Amino acid sequence: DAKTTQPTSMDCAEGRAANLPCNHSTISGNEYVYWYRQIHSQGPQYIIHGLKNNETNEMASLIITEDRKSSTLILPHATLRDTAVYYCIVTRGGGADGLTFGKGTHLIIQP
Amino acid sequence: NAGVMQNPRHLVRRRGQEARLRCSPMKGHSHVYWYRQLPEEGLKFMVYLQKENIIDESGMPKERFSAEFPKEGPSILRIQQVVRGDSAAYFCASSPVKGNNSPLHFGNGTRLTVT
Numbered sequence: 001d002a003k004t005t006q007p008t009s010m011d012c013a014e015g016r017a018a019n020l021p022c023n024h025s026t027i028s029g030n031e032y033v034y035w036y037r038q039i040h041s042q043g044p045q046y047i048i049h050g051l052k053n054n055e056t057n058e059m060a061s062l063i064i065t066e067d068r069k070s071s072t073l074i075l076p077h078a079t080l081r082d083t084a085v086y087y088c089i090v091t092r093g094g095g096a097d098g099l100t101f102g103k104g105t106h107l108i109i110q111p
Numbered sequence: 112n113a114g115v116m117q118n119p120r121h122l123v124r125r126r127g128q129e130a131r132l133r134c135s136p137m138k139g140h141s142h143v144y145w146y147r148q149l150p151e152e153g154l155k156f157m158v159y160l161q162k163e164n165i166i167d168e169s170g171m172p173k174e175r176f177s178a179e180f181p182k183e184g185p186s187i188l189r190i191q192q193v194v195r196g197d198s199a200a201y202f203c204a205s206s207p208v209k210g211n212n213s214p215l216h217f218g219n220g221t222r223l224t225v226t
Contacts, residue, residue: 103153
């Protein structure tokens, strides 16, 4: 699976959009981009995934660049409960293989 | 629609005892994954099972650790003769099928403390 690079931490004001970047310059054509998050002392929570098109669901939007070498997870109206570690994972096997979790981005939502 | 259920939520064992961690996948899910998260570290893949079969155990320590997912009942992660270094959060995840469009659903983990 391709390696990803994420900032270690980010701050965002409550009510604003949180934009979390992820670089995956070695991604191959059949690899998906998945995002999970882990709120303190809970299990990881699936957020969204995509192959090349932008995706949106009730939690977030995923924007993937045309060359697929980077992506951005957007939480449109961040709340304090969105404070968590966010993991960007690129995987050929899809979500159902042994996912490799890096260190992720610690997103802190400020009141 | 119940999610992935793990029990116990917290488990305390003395060195040398056995720890048994249970995971009931979501209804209709036949794929189970176990992960370990050491304090202040990331999640590490341990093992992937389907009903009655171990598919990938590349992340499992070679000794003392075993996993099963019987035809009936929950998946079990078993740690024999626990040591202090086994203290960690153990997470189970499940999915309905294997494939690119099949996200994993995680439980809230079992926190094992070895004294």
